[in-house]
Amino acid sequence: MSSRDVLVVADVQRDVLDDTTLELLSVGRGLAAAAEGQLMCVVLSADGQPFAESLSAADRLLLVNDVQLTVYSPGPYVTALQEVIAAEQPGVILVGGTSIGWDIAPLLACRLQAPLLTGCLAVQRQGDGLSASVSFCAGKMMADVHIAKLPAFLMVMPGSSRATDEVGRARVEIRVPSAPLAAEQIRFQEWVLPEPGDVDITQQSILVAVGRGIQQEDNVELAEELARVLHGAVCASRPVVDQGWLPATRQVGKSGMTVKPKLYLALGISGAPEHVEGMKGAGLIIAVNTDPNAPIFDVAHYGAEIDALDLLPALVEAVSAKKV
Amino acid sequence: MNIAVVVRQVPDLIESLDIDSTASALDWESISFIVNECDDHALEQALLLKEANGGTVSVVAFDFGDVENTLYTAAAKGAERLVKIPCETHRHPSPWTAASWYAQVIRDLAADLVLVGVQAHDEFDGVLAPALATALSMPYLGVIRGVQAGSRPTTVAACKEFPRAVRARMEIELPAVLGILGADRPPRYVPVSRIRNAMNTVHFEEPGLNVPLGESPVSVCRLYPPVSGTHAEMIAGSEAEAADRIADILVEKGLLS
Numbered sequence: 267m268s269s270r271d272v273l274v275v276a277d278v279q280r281d282v283l284d285d286t287t288l289e290l291l292s293v294g295r296g297l298a299a300a301a302e303g304q305l306m307c308v309v310l311s312a313d314g315q316p317f318a319e320s321l322s323a324a325d326r327l328l329l330v331n332d333v334q335l336t337v338y339s340p341g342p343y344v345t346a347l348q349e350v351i352a353a354e355q356p357g358v359i360l361v362g363g364t365s366i367g368w369d370i371a372p373l374l375a376c377r378l379q380a381p382l383l384t385g386c387l388a389v390q391r392q393g394d395g396l397s398a399s400v401s402f403c404a405g406k407m408m409a410d411v412h413i414a415k416l417p418a419f420l421m422v423m424p425g426s427s428r429a430t431d432e433v434g435r436a437r438v439e440i441r442v443p444s445a446p447l448a449a450e451q452i453r454f455q456e457w458v459l460p461e462p463g464d465v466d467i468t469q470q471s472i473l474v475a476v477g478r479g480i481q482q483e484d485n486v487e488l489a490e491e492l493a494r495v496l497h498g499a500v501c502a503s504r505p506v507v508d509q510g511w512l513p514a515t516r517q518v519g520k521s522g523m524t525v526k527p528k529l530y531l532a533l534g535i536s537g538a539p540e541h542v543e544g545m546k547g548a549g550l551i552i553a554v555n556t557d558p559n560a561p562i563f564d565v566a567h568y569g570a571e572i573d574a575l576d577l578l579p580a581l582v583e584a585v586s587a588k589k590v
Numbered sequence: 591m592n593i594a595v596v597v598r599q600v601p602d603l604i605e606s607l608d609i610d611s612t613a614s615a616l617d618w619e620s621i622s623f624i625v626n627e628c629d630d631h632a633l634e635q636a637l638l639l640k641e642a643n644g645g646t647v648s649v650v651a652f653d654f655g656d657v658e659n660t661l662y663t664a665a666a667k668g669a670e671r672l673v674k675i676p677c678e679t680h681r682h683p684s685p686w687t688a689a690s691w692y693a694q695v696i697r698d699l700a701a702d703l704v705l706v707g708v709q710a711h712d713e714f715d716g717v718l719a720p721a722l723a724t725a726l727s728m729p730y731l732g733v734i735r736g737v738q739a740g741s742r743p744t745t746v747a748a749c750k751e752f753p754r755a756v757r758a759r760m761e762i763e764l765p766a767v768l769g770i771l772g773a774d775r776p777p778r779y780v781p782v783s784r785i786r787n788a789m790n791t792v793h794f795e796e797p798g799l800n801v802p803l804g805e806s807p808v809s810v811c812r813l814y815p816p817v818s819g820t821h822a823e824m825i826a827g828s829e830a831e832a833a834d835r836i837a838d839i840l841v842e843k844g845l846l847s
């Protein structure tokens with residue numbers, strides 16, 4: 267129980283542990299080791315035991331088991347976590363940039379009047395505080411910042427660290443909330459799953475991805491045509507799905523799908539971190555964007571600074587010609 | 591339903607982002623501003639809720655950037671009340687300070703639902719929407735796409751997004767603050783003539799506040815454009831030449847069948 271310790275908040279939803287948790291454990295291990303502190307990991311769920319093996323890299327695994335934590339609601343989650351923080355007094359609390367993380371990290375930081383950083387790419391201890399590099403402006407700007415006083419909440423950018431492969435022997439401790447938890451004002455009702463029947467973009471080896479740069483609904487057809495000659499499928503960034511030009515099942519990124527095709531052809535996509543999270547594992551990434559400074563060129567293998575709408579018909583032609 | 595919406599001005603990322611002479615802040619004087627995308631969705635969601643269930647929509651914004659145009663546009667779309675908070679600094683205060691100022695205004699509006707974009711791309715030392723909920727002592731739920739009337743008049747139903755296109759349908763007791771990622775429908779288009787008309791008929795409420803920047807416990811040492819370890823190999827030439835080169839790459843990699 268000291269500010270040298272680091273607490274990782276595991277992200278579990280629908281009985282699945284989010285991959286970002288294992289990345290947080292490697293960031294947390296570095297921070298704990300530098301201060302000779304302990305690495306703790308907390309799981310909020312009905313029964314955290316099934317996750318114990320995956321999270322064994324921590325020194326201590328705190329399982330807050332409660333039926334009110336079966337599905338997410340901010341009230342019980344924040345209350346349960348606040349109690350753990352009060353008991354353990356960690357100096358750094360690491361939270362993933364996930365759907366739950368975006369609620370609970372800022373809510374707790376406000377309650378505890380503690381600083382919060384989003385988009386952390388790197389972090390080190392510095393004196394009694396810490397220094398960090400954060401990404402903002404959709405990946406177009408970085409800031410080196412300093413926090414003098416702990417505790418601090420850090421939301422770590424998914425993919426900025428490798429997942430831990432440490433197999434440890436975390437001591438498992440079961441925690442019982444001191445008072446009954448209740449989802450009072452915000453209550454979970456039901457899961458809404460995507461409608462089946464559409465193409466499963468996670469199973470495609472070739473994806474033609476369109477972003478806001480495609481400009482109009484009619485232009486999606488140009489991408490469809492290219493996908494047909496390539497025997498692939500069309501997917502999209504969020505704005506295209508927001509416009510209703512393609513169904514949500516075609517969205518790649520944080521709230522969409524994570525894809526690993528052999529080819530990802532990104533047309534008019536800027537490469538915001540929330541999008542890159544879902545496609546950076548593709549075998550070959552080719553990006554087409556009119557902005558030479560678009561962050562997508564930092565993840566792509568090949569790039570072309572041209573108008574995607576001009577390229578599309580030319581590419582359909584070139585591909586058809588090479589196939590014969 | 592009495593809905594308040596916070597609409598923020600953020601740097602337009604299409605333009606170049608310059609750093610000022612201290613090297614630790616953006617050069618706010620040279621920045622061109624646009625409406626924060628999630629906030630624009632929050633406004634659309636508020637208008638959709640009002641149209642379906644009655645009520646009023648109030649828009650609250652700090653006075654810098656292109657705020658007047660933003661507010662006239664909101665009026666032309668159907669917002670009733672437009673509140674402009676004086677702000678000498680021509681930039682957004684840190685999220686925690688901003689939250690306390692927005693809260694003062696929103697308390698006076700007696701809003702029962704507050705919609706704010708779940709994030710703004712120029713934030714990194716805090717998140718406004720949950721900070722505002724805390725300042726207003728209201729519950730908060732974020733990463734929302736779509737809000738509808740609830741099963742009772744004192745509730746709304748909202749969908750919270752999770753990975754793989756999965757959503758959780760939640761019922762929320764009002765008053766509450768929701769962090770909006772997307773509206774049920776894309777933000778509406780409004781003809782320029784309607785915006786011009788709003789300019790002649792609408793007036794702004796300007797509360798007698800003046801917002802200091804406040805001190806953040808996070809100090810910025812240095813700003814810089816990202817330096818990536820990797821960069822794409824760029825393909826030069828016309829679109830026909832680029833198309834040819836890309837097709838060749840696909841052949842080389844055995845991706846054409």
Ligand SMILES: Cc1cc2nc3c(=O)[nH]c(=O)nc-3n(C[C@H](O)[C@H](O)[C@H](O)COP(=O)(O)OP(=O)(O)OC[C@H]3O[C@@H](n4cnc5c(N)ncnc54)[C@H](O)[C@@H]3O)c2cc1C
Nearest residue numbers: 477478479503504519520521522534535536541556557574
């Ligand atoms: C909690 C959260 C979750 C999110 N989840 C996702 C997600 O799952 N998936 C996702 O994609 N986003 C997600 N986002 C949104 C993300 O932050 C970005 O806003 C989004 O990815 C931007 O999409 P874009 O690149 O298509 O649009 P923009 O960023 O607007 O980029 C458009 C690009 O097209 C280029 N362009 C314009 N015209 C042309 C042309 N004619 N030819 C070539 N290039 C052109 C421009 O230079 C620009 O780079 C999420 C955001 C949040 C806050």
Ligand SMILES: Nc1ncnc2c1ncn2[C@@H]1O[C@H](COP(=O)(O)O)[C@@H](O)[C@H]1O
Nearest residue numbers: 375376379380381686687690804805806
């Ligand atoms: N979670 C937090 N992160 C950063 N600053 C905070 C936080 N909570 C409170 N503050 C402080 O609160 C100040 C603004 O709040 P206020 O006093 O309400 O204007 C900031 O200048 C911060 O010093």
